[in-house]
Amino acid sequence: MNQHDTDIIIAGGGLAGATLALALARTLPQLRVTVVEAFPLSPEALPDSYQPSYDARSTALAWGSRLIFEELGLWSRLSEHATPIRHIHVSDRGHFGATRLNAADHQQEALGYVADNRWMGLCLMRELLQTDVVWEAPAEVTAMQPLPEGVRVTLGADNGERELTAQCLVVADGGRSGLRETLGFRINEQAYDQHALIANVSTSDSHGFTAFERFTDAGPMALLPHGSPIRAGTTAALVWTLSSGALEELLSLSDEDKCQRLQQRFGWRLGRFTHIGECSHYPLTLKTVDEAVRPGVVLVGNAAHTLHPVAGQGFNLALRGLMALVEQFRVAVEQQQPLGSLGVLNAYQIRHRRDWQQTVRFSDSLIQLFGNHLPLVTTARDAGLMGLDLLPGAKRWFARQAMGLGGRRAELRTPDNAFPERNDHE
Numbered sequence: 001m002n003q004h005d006t007d008i009i010i011a012g013g014g015l016a017g018a019t020l021a022l023a024l025a026r027t028l029p030q031l032r033v034t035v036v037e038a039f040p041l042s043p044e045a046l047p048d049s050y051q052p053s054y055d056a057r058s059t060a061l062a063w064g065s066r067l068i069f070e071e072l073g074l075w076s077r078l079s080e081h082a083t084p085i086r087h088i089h090v091s092d093r094g095h096f097g098a099t100r101l102n103a104a105d106h107q108q109e110a111l112g113y114v115a116d117n118r119w120m121g122l123c124l125m126r127e128l129l130q131t132d133v134v135w136e137a138p139a140e141v142t143a144m145q146p147l148p149e150g151v152r153v154t155l156g157a158d159n160g161e162r163e164l165t166a167q168c169l170v171v172a173d174g175g176r177s178g179l180r181e182t183l184g185f186r187i188n189e190q191a192y193d194q195h196a197l198i199a200n201v202s203t204s205d206s207h208g209f210t211a212f213e214r215f216t217d218a219g220p221m222a223l224l225p226h227g228s229p230i231r232a233g234t235t236a237a238l239v240w241t242l243s244s245g246a247l248e249e250l251l252s253l254s255d256e257d258k259c260q261r262l263q264q265r266f267g268w269r270l271g272r273f274t275h276i277g278e279c280s281h282y283p284l285t286l287k288t289v290d291e292a293v294r295p296g297v298v299l300v301g302n303a304a305h306t307l308h309p310v311a312g313q314g315f316n317l318a319l320r321g322l323m324a325l326v327e328q329f330r331v332a333v334e335q336q337q338p339l340g341s342l343g344v345l346n347a348y349q350i351r352h353r354r355d356w357q358q359t360v361r362f363s364d365s366l367i368q369l370f371g372n373h374l375p376l377v378t379t380a381r382d383a384g385l386m387g388l389d390l391l392p393g394a395k396r397w398f399a400r401q402a403m404g405l406g407g408r409r410a411e412l413r414t415p416d417n418a419f420p421e422r423n424d425h426e
C-alpha cells in the first residue's frame with residue numbers, strides 16, 4: 001500500500017471534498033489524504049472570527065445531515081450558527097392544497113437546519129487544521145493516468161506542474177466538473193429551462209422557524225428561516241425559480257419592486273417583504289452520471305449529481321454518499337484491498353445507488369409535478385398535498401425524505417474506533 005506518495009487524493013476542497021477529508025481523518029487516521037483545491041483558501045489561512053453576513057449564501061441541512069456532522073464531531077461548532085427548521089409548509093399558489101410537517105410530530109427538535117456555506121466551510125477548515133490532511137492550494141488536478149494499483153495525478157500550480165501517485169482519486173470538483181469530462185464519464189443532462197435566484201430577504205413577520213416551499217405557475221420557490229438559532233427572526237433565505245425572461249426582467253427592477261413582485265408570488269404568510277439583499281442566480285439543470293466509478297477514480301458531491309435546489313437535497317445526498325464511501329474504504333482497509341480497485345468502488349456504488357436514485361426521483365418529481373399546468377395534474381397534486389396531510393403513512397414517508405432519513409445509514413465506526421463529539425473549541 002505504501003508505494004504511493006499518498007493514499008487518497010481529493011480533487012476539490014468545497015463542502016463535499018472538505019467533509020470527506022475530515023471523515024477520512026476521523027475514521028481512518030492511518031490513511032494519508034491530500035486535498036487539491038483550486039481556490040487559494042487553506043486551513044492555515046483562516047479568518048480569526050466569523051461575522052454572519054446578510055448577503056451570505058446558505059444550505060438547508062436535513063436532520064440526517066446533523067446526525068452525520070454529530071458523528072464527525074462537528075455539530076456542536078456548526079450548530080452555533082445553524083437556524084432550526086421546526087416546520088415545513090408546502091403549498092401551491094392559486095390552489096387549495098397544502099401540507100405541513102412539524103418536527104414535534106417526529107419527536108425531533110427540528111426537521112433540518114439552515115447554515116451559511118461560509119460558516120460550514122470555516123467549521124470544516126478549523127477541524128481539518130487539527131488533522132494530518134495535506135492541503136494543496138491554490139492548485140488544480142489537471143490530468144489522471146491509471147496505474148496497475150492506483151493512479152498518477154498531475155497537479156498544476158503557479159510554480160509549475162508535478163505528479164503524485166495515490167491508491168484512489170476522488171473527484172469533488174463541483175457541478176461544472178471539468179475533470180468528469182476530461183476523464184470521459186457519461187453525463188445525463190436535463191435542463192429545466194429555469195434559473196434559481198438566490199437572495200436573503202427581510203419580512204415584517206417572524207418566520208417562526210418555518211420553511212416554506214411554494215409552487216407557483218411561474219416556478220417553485222422556497223423561503224428558509226435564516227439568522228439566530230435561538231430567537232425566530234425576520235430574515236429568510238430565498239430560492240426562487242424563474243424562466244430566463246422573468247429573471248432578466250426581475251433583475252432590472254429596483255429592490256422595492258423586487259419585493260413587491262415577490263409579495264405577489266409568495267403571498268402574506270411572512271407579512272410584508274421589506275428588504276432584499278444581493279441577488280445571485282444559476283441556470284438549473286439536473287445532471288447525473290450513470291456510473292460514478294472507474295478503476296482508481298470515484299465522483300462525489302455535485303460532480304456526481306447536481307439537483308434542483310428548491311427541494312434542498314443536493315448537499316444532503318452528497319453527505320450520505322461520502323459516508324457510504326468512507327464506510328467502503330474502512331471495509332477495504334480491514335480486508336487489505338487496494339482502495340481504488342473496481343471491486344471496492346463498485347461496492348460503494350451499490351451501497352449508495354438506491355438512495356441516490358430515490359433522492360433524484362423525489363427532487364425531480366416535485367419539480368415536474370408542480371411545474372405542470374394541466375388542470376387534471378393540478379387537481380391531482382392538490383389532492384396529493386391534501387392526501388399527504390390526511391394520510392399519516394404517506395406524510396411520514398414524505399417527512400423522512402425531507403429529513404434525509406430515507407436511505408440506510410453508513411457505519412463509519414467499528415466498536416474500537418468510536419470517536420466522541422469534540423468540544424475543544426469551547
Ligand SMILES: Cc1cc2nc3c(=O)[nH]c(=O)nc-3n(C[C@H](O)[C@H](O)[C@H](O)COP(=O)(O)OP(=O)(O)OC[C@H]3O[C@@H](n4cnc5c(N)ncnc54)[C@H](O)[C@@H]3O)c2cc1C
Nearest residue numbers: 012014015016038060140141173174301302309314315316
Ligand atoms: C442555488 C443553490 C442552492 C442550493 N441549496 C442547497 C440546499 O439548500 N441544500 C442542499 O443540500 N444543497 C443545496 N445546494 C447544493 C449544494 O450547494 C452542493 O451540493 C454543495 O455545495 C456541494 O458542492 P461540491 O463540494 O460538490 O462542489 P463545489 O461547492 O462546487 O466545490 C467544488 C470545489 O472544487 C474546486 N475545483 C474545481 N475544479 C478543480 C480542479 N480541477 N482541481 C482542484 N480543485 C478544483 C473548486 O474551487 C471548488 O472549491 C444548492 C446549490 C445551489 C446551486
